[in-house]
Amino acid sequence: MDEETIRKLYSDCSLCARRCHADRYDKPGFCMAGPRIKAARAxxxxxxxxxxxxxxxxxxxxxxxxxxxxxxxxxxxxxSEGYGKEISAKALADIFLRLQEEGAENIDLVTASQFVPEVLYALDMVKDRLIIPVIYNSGGYESIETLKLLEGYVDIYLPDVKYCSDELSVRLSKAPGYFDTAIAAVREMIRQTGKPEFFPGSGKLKKGTIIRHMVLPGKRRDSIRILNELEKLGTDNFLISVMSQYTPFYKVKTDNAFNDMNRRIFSFEYDEVVDEALRLGMNGFMQEKSSAKEEYTPAFDLKGIEDQPCGAGDLKSMNNV
Ligand code: SF4
Incomplete structure (x- = not known):
């Protein structure tokens, strides 16, 4: 991708499903992204x-x-609060190589939708030297056009499917049409990666799509609807990761309008969702309930970036993966 194309894409941005048409050289779009890559941790x-x-x-x-x-x-x-540091595409390319040298199993692009053109620019710079898989880790609110730009660059897609009901997606993420958008995105991701494929003898994923779903408090019926819709994609075409880590953060802690979300999930809520995934014959991962702790929230420190204990909690295999 050349600089002129990047300029066009950023000056009338429709890179994600929100299509807010921001001129990011003038002011940030809904995603808060301007015209340069910004990152908080690598x-x-x-x-x-x-x-x-x-x-x-x-x-x-x-x-x-x-x-x-x-x-x-x-x-x-x-x-949402703008934390991060602007870096160039060249700096990003150098970061990819450094992480590979440090022994990373893959490059994990976390929430990169708003910077896809520059990420591709960076990946082009290192394509002859980067030998580990590239993961595109996404909230699921993607445009198909942008996903098509990623074809041939991404080996593993890691999308969320967060909500089935539009009421929830609008209320919690201001994202109308989220479910249909996310399902269309997942279909495109699976089209690009094919069925999950592993490196021989290592158990590590080489290619494929892992769909994440985090169970929300009081919303397990929505979770079960999602799983039943995902089954229609063919359960051998993807892996599922059912997450229990929900912890009240941000607005749900301070705004009474979200009081119903201001608690962790109960074990029975998570268990019902996992049981449904198993009933549907899905392969993938379930998460230790103990991972719903605030100390597992990633620490962001701007270094290029320094290691800190962080993570989503322990995940263990659900079926035969
Ligand atoms: S990536 Fe950001 S600026 Fe572009 S359409 Fe989406 S929300 Fe708007």
Whole structure:
């Protein structure tokens, strides 16, 4: 991708499903992104799903800004409050190589939708030297056009499917049409990656799509609807990761309008969702309930970036993965 194309994309931005048409050279879009890459952390991250973390961990780059900015976001400092440091595409390319040298099993692009053109620019710079898989870790509110730009660059997609009901997606993420958008995005991701494929003998994922869903307090019926819709994609076409880590953060802690979300989930809520995934024959991961602790929230420190204990909690295999 050349600089002129990047300029066009950023000056009337429709990179994500929100299509807010911001001129990011003038002012940031809904995602809070301007015309340069901004990131808050680039370090080895041990807490992705076991088939991703392996023994070396993921080389995770946490990008600032977000196309969803959920009211319960555990990373709200970087998703909604502008925390981060602007870096060039060349600096990003150097970070990819450094993470590879440090032993990362993969490059994990966390919430990169708003910077896809420059990420591709950076990946082009290192394509002959970067030999580990590239993961695109996404909230699911993607445009198909942008996903098509990623074809051939991304080996593993790691999308969330957060909500089925529009009432929830509008209330919690101001994202109308979220479910249909996320399902269309997942279909495109699976089209690009094909079925999950592993490195021989290592158990580490080489290619494929892992769909994440975090169970929310009082919303397990929505979770079960999501799983039943995902089943229609063919359960051998993706892995599922059912997450229990929900912890009240950000607006749900301070705004009474979200009182119903101001608690962790009960064990029975999580268990019902996992039971449904198993009933539907899904393969993937469940999470230790103990991972719903604030200390597991990533620490962002701007260094290029220094290792800190962080993560989403322990994940263990749900079926045969
Ligand atoms: S990536 Fe950001 S600026 Fe572009 S359409 Fe989405 S929210 Fe708007």
């Amino acid at each position: 370090a080895i991250h041990m807490w992705e799903e076991p088939v991703l973390a392996g023994s070396g961990g993921s080389g995770a780059v946490f990008f600032s800004g977000c196309t969803l900015r959920c009211v319960f976001c555990q990373n709200h400092e970087i998703s």
